[in-house]
Amino acid sequence: MSAPRLVVGVDLGGTSIVVGTVPDDGSALHGFATEPTPVQAGPDAVADRMVEMIRASIDATRRELGAGIEVAGVGVGAPGPLDTARGIVIVAPNLGWKDMPLRQRIAQATGLEITLENDANCATLGEWWRGAAQGGRFVAGITIGTGIGGGIVLDGKIYHGASDVAAEFGHTTIDLTGRRCKCGNYGCLEAYASGPAIAARAVEEIQAGTPSSIPRYVDADLARVTAQTVYQAANDGDPLALEVVRDTARYLGAGVANLVNILNPEVVVIAGGVTQAGERLFTPLRLEVKRRAFKPAVEACRIVPGALTGTGGVYGAVASFKVQRWGAV
Amino acid sequence: MSAPRLVVGVDLGGTSIVVGTVPDDGSALHGFATEPTPVQAGPDAVADRMVEMIRASIDATRRELGAGIEVAGVGVGAPGPLDTARGIVIVAPNLGWKDMPLRQRIAQATGLEITLENDANCATLGEWWRGAAQGGRFVAGITIGTGIGGGIVLDGKIYHGASDVAAEFGHTTIDLTGRRCKCGNYGCLEAYASGPAIAARAVEEIQAGTPSSIPRYVDADLARVTAQTVYQAANDGDPLALEVVRDTARYLGAGVANLVNILNPEVVVIAGGVTQAGERLFTPLRLEVKRRAFKPAVEACRIVPGALTGTGGVYGAVASFKVQRWGAV
Numbered sequence: 001m002s003a004p005r006l007v008v009g010v011d012l013g014g015t016s017i018v019v020g021t022v023p024d025d026g027s028a029l030h031g032f033a034t035e036p037t038p039v040q041a042g043p044d045a046v047a048d049r050m051v052e053m054i055r056a057s058i059d060a061t062r063r064e065l066g067a068g069i070e071v072a073g074v075g076v077g078a079p080g081p082l083d084t085a086r087g088i089v090i091v092a093p094n095l096g097w098k099d100m101p102l103r104q105r106i107a108q109a110t111g112l113e114i115t116l117e118n119d120a121n122c123a124t125l126g127e128w129w130r131g132a133a134q135g136g137r138f139v140a141g142i143t144i145g146t147g148i149g150g151g152i153v154l155d156g157k158i159y160h161g162a163s164d165v166a167a168e169f170g171h172t173t174i175d176l177t178g179r180r181c182k183c184g185n186y187g188c189l190e191a192y193a194s195g196p197a198i199a200a201r202a203v204e205e206i207q208a209g210t211p212s213s214i215p216r217y218v219d220a221d222l223a224r225v226t227a228q229t230v231y232q233a234a235n236d237g238d239p240l241a242l243e244v245v246r247d248t249a250r251y252l253g254a255g256v257a258n259l260v261n262i263l264n265p266e267v268v269v270i271a272g273g274v275t276q277a278g279e280r281l282f283t284p285l286r287l288e289v290k291r292r293a294f295k296p297a298v299e300a301c302r303i304v305p306g307a308l309t310g311t312g313g314v315y316g317a318v319a320s321f322k323v324q325r326w327g328a329v
Numbered sequence: 330m331s332a333p334r335l336v337v338g339v340d341l342g343g344t345s346i347v348v349g350t351v352p353d354d355g356s357a358l359h360g361f362a363t364e365p366t367p368v369q370a371g372p373d374a375v376a377d378r379m380v381e382m383i384r385a386s387i388d389a390t391r392r393e394l395g396a397g398i399e400v401a402g403v404g405v406g407a408p409g410p411l412d413t414a415r416g417i418v419i420v421a422p423n424l425g426w427k428d429m430p431l432r433q434r435i436a437q438a439t440g441l442e443i444t445l446e447n448d449a450n451c452a453t454l455g456e457w458w459r460g461a462a463q464g465g466r467f468v469a470g471i472t473i474g475t476g477i478g479g480g481i482v483l484d485g486k487i488y489h490g491a492s493d494v495a496a497e498f499g500h501t502t503i504d505l506t507g508r509r510c511k512c513g514n515y516g517c518l519e520a521y522a523s524g525p526a527i528a529a530r531a532v533e534e535i536q537a538g539t540p541s542s543i544p545r546y547v548d549a550d551l552a553r554v555t556a557q558t559v560y561q562a563a564n565d566g567d568p569l570a571l572e573v574v575r576d577t578a579r580y581l582g583a584g585v586a587n588l589v590n591i592l593n594p595e596v597v598v599i600a601g602g603v604t605q606a607g608e609r610l611f612t613p614l615r616l617e618v619k620r621r622a623f624k625p626a627v628e629a630c631r632i633v634p635g636a637l638t639g640t641g642g643v644y645g646a647v648a649s650f651k652v653q654r655w656g657a658v
Contacts, residue, residue, distance in 0.1 A: 081623075081625050090625075137491065138490055138491045150591075152591075160593070161467055161592060161593020161594065161626070161629075162466065162467045162593050162594060162595040162626075162629040162630065163593060163625050163626060163628070163629035164593075164625070165593050165623055165625045165626045165629075166591065166592060166593035166626075167591060167593075168590040168591070168593075168623050168626065169590070169591065171590050171621075171622070171623060172586075172587040172590055172591060173503055173583045173586060173587055173621060174502055174503075174504075174505050175503075175504050175505050175506070175507075175516075176503050176504050176579070176580070176583040177504070178504075183623075185620065185621050187504075187583075250505070251505070254502045254505040254516075257501075257502060258501040258502055258587060258591075259591070261497040261498075261500050261501055262479075262481075262495065262496060262497070262498065262501060262587075262588070262591055262592070263490060263495060263591070264489070264490020264491050264492060264493075264494050264495035264496075264497075265490065265491060266491040291514065292500075292502060292514050293500070294410075294494055294497050294500060294512075296410050296419075296492050296493070296494045297490070297491075297492060297494045297495075297497065299492070300490075300491040300492035300494075301491065
């Protein structure tokens, strides 16, 4: 029996680096580790940390499976826009990077074959391969964190578009005269439904005098309110927090309805911290999509939370390596 | 030299039926005719008229090219939703049809092979094949008339999605608390930028007392104002009409920006009566998209008026026949 062929997956984010080693059938996750991203120390320090973590993951996998394992390469998911053909991170505001030749940097240090792919694309591909979107021919993925990222997976392949920047769902307009977005526009989905936007809507209401238990979760320091605080307060029955979650469902529902009407997907998979709100979010979200989208498109589509919390990016980076190197997952 | 292989294209609309016969290389359009759709006379009368027009188009082509021509079949573009696999028009409100087995009906009467495809998909495929979107790998088409239809063409093939209803661009939300749409929702693009919506916005302003020359174009009968009236008045310099066109560009720009951010297309081709507004519409439209969409996506995309006024649906129906029967255009 030959040893399994393994691929290392790396999920590089502005907050943390996540690494794991996966057999090419996706059946397990070895040498899994998460470490803070040393953003302040600069691009080289981040690349060095990635290299150390890749080596450590391979070593841990070797201890687990035996010395004879074969590592085919490393799939890296990174914030974009990227030039995937040349292996370059063009701009990554959360990392402070511009034109960083990440693929070459990691390849030289590890001697391994490296592929690069957008992180939100990886998260969606991961959910398609091993998570909540398995088997879907037409998949749209939304990743909600500090920002809102997206991915489109058609027949098991990431849809890149004309210039590698498809699926920027966070910056679709749901209210053309609405809230200002960090991108400079008005009414982007991200300005309503990202983690910070959810927190900001709650804080605005509290500052306007709406009674809420939310301040008690943060020692009355409203600057510390996060989306997680809102979900926690909602789970504890706080009326304002419940309203903020319902509004989030309404905003997100308009954005998802647009995807449903444009892409007619089989699955919309929503990943990230927002899934902590559970059915309290997903039930009204599905209702809003049903209200807004075209009936035969709604009936063909399931809207589900991601199933790979914390590991979706790693599985997706591995799957992306497989597609780029071997043509299919 | 063998005779050219010909395909008849039929564009079935709520107002008119358009038919033409096209060599399979798309190099000419023979036996072209337009007739009013006899909607009031019922589905059978409409199908009969289509059959007569198909026969007349083939006869005219035969007179032109000689008796030896070979007609491979007929591509039909029809309003949807359709069941293209079974050749059925599921619902067509403008025709008053439900579950009409159009393909079988035309095939039996003509003895020819028939394919069925959504009309807006055909219009987009036609622009990709012979019109303004030639050569684009990633194409989004918007057809603006009584409603707003859409089509997505990837690598020369129509993208259908999970249940054959992708690209419903008219019912994407641009203002979630905005104008009521005929579909029952609020803030759909169609509620702002369809022909009737453009006319309605002008009429509302006139009724609210805004001075305008528009009433003079319709003998002061505001019920007769159409989008064409507005474009004509704008071309003559009427300030209200110019403002309505600019607003249309803003609304349409938000909708197109969403497509650009989601699909990252090489071409967005806009067809229909709205193209009569020319650069007066397209210049501010491109500006609005540039303002709203992601820079690398904007830079990769050209936004152009359709080049096949009145014939795009016929060329597209022929191209769709080729894809369905022969695998490619």
